[in-house]
Amino acid sequence: MTPKVALTIAGSDSGGGAGIQADLKTFAALGVYGTSAVTAVTAQHTAAVLRVVSLDPDTVLAQVHAVLDDLPPAAVKTGMLANPEIVKGVADLAARGRLPNLVVDPVLVSTSGHSLMDAGGVHAYRELLFPHALVVTPNLDEAALLAGTDVHELVTLEARAQVAEELRRLGPVTVVLKGGHLRDDTSADVVAGPEATLVLDSVRVETRNDHGTGCSLSAAVAAELALGVSPALAIERAKSYVHRAMSGAVRWQLGSGHGPIDHFGWGDGPAPPR
Amino acid sequence: MTPKVALTIAGSDSGGGAGIQADLKTFAALGVYGTSAVTAVTAQHTAAVLRVVSLDPDTVLAQVHAVLDDLPPAAVKTGMLANPEIVKGVADLAARGRLPNLVVDPVLVSTSGHSLMDAGGVHAYRELLFPHALVVTPNLDEAALLAGTDVHELVTLEARAQVAEELRRLGPVTVVLKGGHLRDDTSADVVAGPEATLVLDSVRVETRNDHGTGCSLSAAVAAELALGVSPALAIERAKSYVHRAMSGAVRWQLGSGHGPIDHFGWGDGPAPPR
Numbered sequence: 187m188t189p190k191v192a193l194t195i196a197g198s199d200s201g202g203g204a205g206i207q208a209d210l211k212t213f214a215a216l217g218v219y220g221t222s223a224v225t226a227v228t229a230q231h232t233a234a235v236l237r238v239v240s241l242d243p244d245t246v247l248a249q250v251h252a253v254l255d256d257l258p259p260a261a262v263k264t265g266m267l268a269n270p271e272i273v274k275g276v277a278d279l280a281a282r283g284r285l286p287n288l289v290v291d292p293v294l295v296s297t298s299g300h301s302l303m304d305a306g307g308v309h310a311y312r313e314l315l316f317p318h319a320l321v322v323t324p325n326l327d328e329a330a331l332l333a334g335t336d337v338h339e340l341v342t343l344e345a346r347a348q349v350a351e352e353l354r355r356l357g358p359v360t361v362v363l364k365g366g367h368l369r370d371d372t373s374a375d376v377v378a379g380p381e382a383t384l385v386l387d388s389v390r391v392e393t394r395n396d397h398g399t400g401c402s403l404s405a406a407v408a409a410e411l412a413l414g415v416s417p418a419l420a421i422e423r424a425k426s427y428v429h430r431a432m433s434g435a436v437r438w439q440l441g442s443g444h445g446p447i448d449h450f451g452w453g454d455g456p457a458p459p460r
Numbered sequence: 461m462t463p464k465v466a467l468t469i470a471g472s473d474s475g476g477g478a479g480i481q482a483d484l485k486t487f488a489a490l491g492v493y494g495t496s497a498v499t500a501v502t503a504q505h506t507a508a509v510l511r512v513v514s515l516d517p518d519t520v521l522a523q524v525h526a527v528l529d530d531l532p533p534a535a536v537k538t539g540m541l542a543n544p545e546i547v548k549g550v551a552d553l554a555a556r557g558r559l560p561n562l563v564v565d566p567v568l569v570s571t572s573g574h575s576l577m578d579a580g581g582v583h584a585y586r587e588l589l590f591p592h593a594l595v596v597t598p599n600l601d602e603a604a605l606l607a608g609t610d611v612h613e614l615v616t617l618e619a620r621a622q623v624a625e626e627l628r629r630l631g632p633v634t635v636v637l638k639g640g641h642l643r644d645d646t647s648a649d650v651v652a653g654p655e656a657t658l659v660l661d662s663v664r665v666e667t668r669n670d671h672g673t674g675c676s677l678s679a680a681v682a683a684e685l686a687l688g689v690s691p692a693l694a695i696e697r698a699k700s701y702v703h704r705a706m707s708g709a710v711r712w713q714l715g716s717g718h719g720p721i722d723h724f725g726w727g728d729g730p731a732p733p734r
Contacts, residue, residue, distance in 0.1 A: 188712045189726060198472065200523035201531060202484070202495040210476070210484060211494075214724055219714065220485075221476040224501050227515060229522035231530035237522045241501060241513065248503035248511045249474035256505035256715045257475055438462045440493065441530045450488055452463060 189219040190412040193253050193285075194405060195246070195276060196265025196293075197226040197238075203446030204230075204398030205265060211449035212405035216427070218412050221257055223249035226268040232397055232441025240268040243275045250276070254284055261287035261412035263404050264315075270307035273315055280318035287411040290319040290358070291404035294328045308332060317357030321417055323404045325364045329353060343376065343385060350378035360417045362386075362407075366399065377421055386425055391432040395445035402447060403428045463493040464686040467527050467559075468679060469520070469550060470539025470567075471500040471512075477720030478504075478672030479539060485723035486679035490701065492686050495531055497523035500542040506671055506715025514542040517549045524550070528558055534686035535561035537678050538589075544581035551588035561685040564593040564632070565678035568602045582606060591631030595691055597678045599638045603627060617650065617659060624652035634691045636660075636681075640673060651695055660699055665706040669719035676721060677702045 192213045199205035206222040213220035225246050229237040253259060262285040267273045279285055292311050294303045303311070308331055316322060316332075326346070330337035333349045340346050350363040360379040374387040406424035407417075415423065434453025438445055466487045473479035480496040487494035499520050503511040527533065536559040541547045553559055566585050568577045577585070582605055590596060590606075600620070604611035607623045614620050624637040634653040648661040680698030681691075689697065708727025712719055 187727065188714055191714070198496070198498050200495060200497055200526045202493065207484060207494070207496060210481060211488060214485060214488060217724075217726060219476065219720070220481070221474060222472070222481060223474055223503075224472050224498070227498050227501070227519060227523070229497075229519065229526040231526045233530060236526050237519060239515065239519050245501060245503065245511060245513050249501070252474050252503040252505045252510050256507060256717070440462055440465070443530070446493070450491075452491060453461065 189217065191221060191257050191259045192218045192408050192412045193221045193223065193250070193259040193262045194265060195223045195225060195250060195262065195267065196401065197228055197268065198224050199398070200229050201231040201397070201441065201446070203232065204401045208398035208401040208449070209263065209265065209405035212402045213409050215449050215451070216406060216409035216413070218409040221253045221259065223253065225266060225272055231443070232445050233443030243271040246272050247275050250279065259286065259412070261289065261408040263289040263291065263408035265291050265401055265404070266293040266302065268302065270303065270310045273307055273310040277310060277314035277318065280315060285318070287408065288319045289404050289408040289411065290315055290322045291400060292322060292324050292328050292332060294331050312356055316353070319358040320411065321360045321362060321407055321421065322353065322358040323362045323364060323400070323407065324353070325366065325400060329363050343374070346376045347378065347383050350376045351383060354378045360421065362421055364400065364403070375425065379418055386422065388425060388429050391429065391436065393432060393436045394443070395435040395438055395440070395447060396432060397444040397446050399428055399432065399447060402431060402449065463491065465495060465531050465533045466492045466682050466686045467495045467497065467524070467533040467536045468539060469497045469499060469524060469536065469541065470675065471502055471542065472498050473672070474503050475505040475671070475715065475720070477506065478675045482672035482675040482723070483537065483539065483679035486676045486701070487683050489723050489725070490680060490683040490687070492683040495527045495533065497527065499540060499546055505717070506719050507717030517545040520546050521549045524553065533560065535563065535682040537563040537565065537682035539565050539675055539678070540567040540576065542576065544577060544584045547581055547584040547589055551584060551592065554589060554592035559592070561682065562593045563678050563682040563685065564589055564596045565674060566596060566598050566602050566606060568605050586630055590627070593632040594685065595634045595636060595681055595695065596627065596632040597636045597638060597674070597681065598627070599640065599674060603637050617648070620650045621652065621657050624650045625657060628652045634695065636695055638674065638677070649699065653692055660696065662699060662703050665703065665710065667706060667710045669709040669712055669714070669721060670706060671718040671720050673702055673706065673721060676705060676723065
């Protein structure tokens with residue numbers, strides 16, 4: 187009867203739609219007790235990121251340790267780790283087996299397009315953190331950066347399957363290569379797992395209210411893992427959850443830009459069965 | 461169908477039971493879209509506060525402005541404002557009418573007992589922020605500090621009603637003087653409002669799982685105000701919500717100290733009707 191615990195290590199989004207806020211909302215919606223370690227505080231809303239203040243790695247790790255020592259999580263996700271030192275600190279904990287069911291959303295590029303990680307950060311993700319991840323969830327830009335290829339090479343499903351498998355050889359058990367940012371009808375996610383490489387397709391939700399979908403997807407995978415679900419099923423359920431959350435908010439008018447999604451099933455959009 | 465928005469200006473609690481995390485959980489549980497401005501990042505869990513890093517006032521206000529400019533809240537609550545400069549910055553916005561339905565939880569003393577505010581901070585609360593608050597929710601220690609009296613003077617209901625009315629003369633429309641920290645049977649809250657001073661009593665929930673009850677109460681008041689409820693009814697509903705959340709978690713085993721409450725009604729404790 188005590189709820190399972192999940193931990194997110196990520197940035198704070200004042201607008202509440204992405205970052206630890208999206209993660210905590212997702213954990214709660216899926217019945218998991220949420221804890222968090224803040225890596226950076228952002229002043230942002232649905233239209234712009236106005237300010238980013240990174241926390242020093244010691245403060246980030248102090249938060250992680252506070253949670254691990256007292257509220258042991260059943261799953262952990264990482265979002266924006268802000269700088270290479272934080273990636274290294276988190277990877278060190280992962281290497282010591284302290285971060286169970288680790289889901290890594292490798293946030294390398296902000297939505298506004300500027301790089302959050304130098305070459306050292308990309309290297310730390312590839313060589314230090316990925317080997318200890320159960321699931322990684324790059325989008326196309328991130329996958330291209332991590333694989334050292336050009337994103338324009340990733341237009342075909344074959345090319346994307348190949349890069350997903352390449353990233354899987356770095357260590358993660360399952361790679362979810364998200365196709366959501368593509369603007370054509372080949373927007374399917376590629377899932378490279380231990381048994382097979384699959385294409386997970388779903389009908390695109392036509393909406394501007396898609397702020398925080400990447401955060402919410404990886405948080406939902408972590409929540410499902412915390413509940414004891416297998417990675418393959420966790421990914422399928424997480425994708426379905428985010429689809430429902432996007433559908434629920436299509437008519438919401440929150441903010442002038444990309445509005446948040448409907449984490450709690452309040453909205454009146456179509457609700458496909460789980 | 462677009463949800464109402466509430467904003468919390470408060471500290472971050474890595475353990476997820478208090479601070480912006482408790483506020484966001486409370487907002488969500490009551491059907492209100494949550495946004496947040498982080499004033500300080502703490503590494504803490506159910507047994508101790510291990511580290512506190514305050515953010516500079518500019519970063520706090522940048523977050524507040526990001527929310528106000530794009531996701532106008534229907535209600536605002538303040539929790540730990542960390543230092544007098546942040547109190548002043550928030551009070552300045554309140555004075556300019558930017559913080560509607562303002563609920564001020566005057567966090568002056570940390571749970572571990574050390575003071576978060578010097579005399580300048582107490583003065584800023586009294587003279588600058590309270591005049592613009594719709595509801596303030598001090599506990600007994602905070603009320604004593606704000607009124608310049610000794611907390612041991614506040615043992616009788618009469619003395620507490622008097623100090624609540626004294627704080628009301630500083631400007632807030634309604635003062636909720638919480639009795640929750642008392643360890644006897646006179647644990648009732650005193651509510652001094654424009655029409656009357658009332659005693660709001662409820663059966664004490666016997667539990668160590670009471671982390672974040674103060675945060676959650678003021679957040680619930682703000683959520684109800686955002687939904688359009690009157691201050692008197694918002695306070696009554698908020699008290700009932702926190703009572704339910706405490707009851708739901710009585711058998712939870714989360715953490716070695718004061719565990720979190722059951723924000724989402726998951727628990728198996730008795731659930732009194734709202």
